[in-house]
Amino acid sequence: MSDTNAKPDARAIVSLLVLSAIVGLNTVDRNMFGLLLPQIKQDIAISDAALGFLIGPAFMIVYSVAGLPIAWLADRSNRRNIVVAGLALWSGVTMLTGFAQTLAHLLVARIALGVAEASNMAPTSAIIGDLFRGGYRVIAMAVFAAGGPIAIMVFFPLIGAVAAKGEWRSAYFMMGAIGIGVALAALLVVREAPREVPAADLPELIPAGLFAVAFRMLRSPSFGLLCAAGTMISISLGAMTAWLPSFMQRVHGLDPRGTGLLLGMYRGGFGVVATLAAGLIVTLLMRRDQRWLAWSPMLLTLGLIPAQLLLLLADGPTGWHIGLALDSILMSAITPCLLALLVTLLDSRVRATGAALYLLIFNLVGQSIGPLAVGTLNDGVFVASGSHAIRTSMLIAPAALAVGAGLLAALSVRQSRELAH
Numbered sequence: 001m002s003d004t005n006a007k008p009d010a011r012a013i014v015s016l017l018v019l020s021a022i023v024g025l026n027t028v029d030r031n032m033f034g035l036l037l038p039q040i041k042q043d044i045a046i047s048d049a050a051l052g053f054l055i056g057p058a059f060m061i062v063y064s065v066a067g068l069p070i071a072w073l074a075d076r077s078n079r080r081n082i083v084v085a086g087l088a089l090w091s092g093v094t095m096l097t098g099f100a101q102t103l104a105h106l107l108v109a110r111i112a113l114g115v116a117e118a119s120n121m122a123p124t125s126a127i128i129g130d131l132f133r134g135g136y137r138v139i140a141m142a143v144f145a146a147g148g149p150i151a152i153m154v155f156f157p158l159i160g161a162v163a164a165k166g167e168w169r170s171a172y173f174m175m176g177a178i179g180i181g182v183a184l185a186a187l188l189v190v191r192e193a194p195r196e197v198p199a200a201d202l203p204e205l206i207p208a209g210l211f212a213v214a215f216r217m218l219r220s221p222s223f224g225l226l227c228a229a230g231t232m233i234s235i236s237l238g239a240m241t242a243w244l245p246s247f248m249q250r251v252h253g254l255d256p257r258g259t260g261l262l263l264g265m266y267r268g269g270f271g272v273v274a275t276l277a278a279g280l281i282v283t284l285l286m287r288r289d290q291r292w293l294a295w296s297p298m299l300l301t302l303g304l305i306p307a308q309l310l311l312l313l314a315d316g317p318t319g320w321h322i323g324l325a326l327d328s329i330l331m332s333a334i335t336p337c338l339l340a341l342l343v344t345l346l347d348s349r350v351r352a353t354g355a356a357l358y359l360l361i362f363n364l365v366g367q368s369i370g371p372l373a374v375g376t377l378n379d380g381v382f383v384a385s386g387s388h389a390i391r392t393s394m395l396i397a398p399a400a401l402a403v404g405a406g407l408l409a410a411l412s413v414r415q416s417r418e419l420a421h
Contacts (some may be wrong), residue, residue, distance in 0.1 A: 008131060017143070026117055028156070032172070035163070035263070037051055038256065046106075049376050049379045052376060056369070056375075064360040068356045068357060078192050081192075083120060086120055090113055094172055095176025099169070121355065121359055122355040122356035122359060124144070125141075125144075128140050129343040138293070143279070145332070156263050163260070222415065230366070231365045233404045238369070239373065239374050241371075243394055247390050250388070250390055270325055273329075277333070278332070282337055296337045300330050304327065311324050342358055378393050
């Protein structure tokens, strides 16, 4: 049996940093569409409902469905190669998005991006889960998750500056080229992590096929509660990520450059600190009581509800700035906690498959519903409110969090009972 308290070596740390950079590009390349949405809408006539579909279901359905077979393959082959090939592919798609001229072009680009980006989260989480054990796993997941806000901090202001000049297409060309360069570097630096159980032994240990394995996981009450809670958090995250740039421009009158700078500072700068701090704090708390692994995401989700209400409903700049800061901090802090809890609940033999199943539910339901619901409500129920319709529509975000917090509370109780025995 491997030593769960063994310190990671230098190769593991370097691989983690590169994988963190890759997930950062994954985050920016999918979410830059929301940042550039006002400029895209000016160039290509599209309704809010159609934009919500492009941001949500058009990307998330294929992203979620493709992730499961890719992860199943990753559990049986070289995960590093899958991650690097996926990065190269989605970077190429990102560059091609800059040539889009119609709604149909954007639809094809979002679908292709979804398939390619599905190669990242589950195999990468599995690699990190094998590279880092015990308390080091939470810290590693925090560093990994920090890649997203770091990339937003670095690239959103740059993308916003490019968009302010009317060059939203150039932003896509730029990000695609950067991704291809990182893919080449990752091929040289990252190595496949040794599994706790060799991949060659998997057919004997788990004779069932992909769907049988998935069904067995869903029969686990703890895994089911985590998936349901994650879905609610995902609805909130999807709605806020997709429509916050438009909210800031429509309701508070910011321009693309100002929006990019503000989101880069809050979502990026605050997000990095919050992600790393959460990993460190939860690791220290777990040394006192292992139940903090389940308690922490529940408490963070509860704190997010008033933060989002303040962000969406405050009229004065002081109020909504505080709300944006708190929302950025708490949402970023949740990510490593949920990932660490996920990989802890999963059998190491099917860790990538289990992570992909969680992400399938998290994204297919949550991040499809969130953006689409806001766009549809903007064009329908609240259309009479004009530019302020988006403020009311986005209230589905804190409402979803309230349900998620209840589900995480139930999971916390269950985990506490299991640890007590």
